[in-house]
Amino acid sequence: MRLLVSLLLCLCIPAALAAEANAPKLDVGKGGECVKDTQWMRKNHMHMLKHQRNETVRKGVRVEAEAFKACVECHASTSDNSVTAREDSFCVGCHRYAAVKIDCFECHASKRKEALAKKETK
């Protein structure tokens, strides 16, 4: 049994390390402390978003820190204000790597509100 565990560990650790090394380099934008830790968010952000969207749209419960807008606000690039504009943009970079299509931005704004406001007054 012990042998099996250590064998598994031996196999897993290099794999995990390799995954970290190959992980996409992202432009995290302003970044900062998230509502949950990074690893939790990597794994579960979609569940959080889906839960929050139902609460917000259907019941009117608006938790500011967990709002979709808040994600964009923190993670839009500080150079182009977007989470999708470039290969290494916060959302695109990871979704490319994981080969998962993002539908969110067909409706949701992918830029900071201030950037959009600026564009309007131009």
Added chain:
Amino acid sequence: MSDIDTQRRQFLKTSAGAAAIAIAPGMMLYQTAHGDTAEASSKVRWGMLIDTAQCKEGCNDCVTACNKENGLSGKTGTTDSQWIRKIEIKDISNGHTVSLPMMCQHCEHPPCVDVCPTNASFKRADGIVLVDRHLCIGCRYCMMACPYKARSFVHETLEDQNPDVPRGKGTVEACSLCVHRIDKGQIPACAEACQNKAILFGDLNDANSEIHKKVRSVATVQIRADLQLNPGVRYQGL
């Protein structure tokens, strides 16, 4: 964990976290301090009263404000979204005309909700009828069922939407009573923009509200009241 990552964490640990205080691992205090987390209440019935005597012919301020607030193009072609329209009606027997804004009437018994096959059209507890675009498949049954022609279909890909008003191709939309503003305690953009005070917004159920008092004291009508949908939008002087 990569080097950069650990450094970043270290940096975050040492930097003065002015905006957030950790109350438990992964949970920040600002989560509880900010945002209106109250659910829409069924004790409330949001509605509007439109005074046609105050509404000026040719004035389009409410429509312009709506377009700006919700990021609509303002075009009025057959495939353009219009959430609110100004209409002029004329009594052909004597030529008397009235001008009024027309939008989703936020029916108590909304046919759009009845026909929706996906549950995307729904009525919120406080009476606001909305489309949950996450579920809408764009079948447009609701557009056909609405007696007020209140809904529009988004035909083209959209960009740079207002972050408060997500909207996109392939889904149906209509006046949301500016739900994103109501949840912040503001009034709808059209009501705010009307200089003639022709649009009165409020809670029809609240005995102390201006709209409740006015509906009780002056004669108001619902458009196509014969359909018994009990719209939340009422008109005065029709």
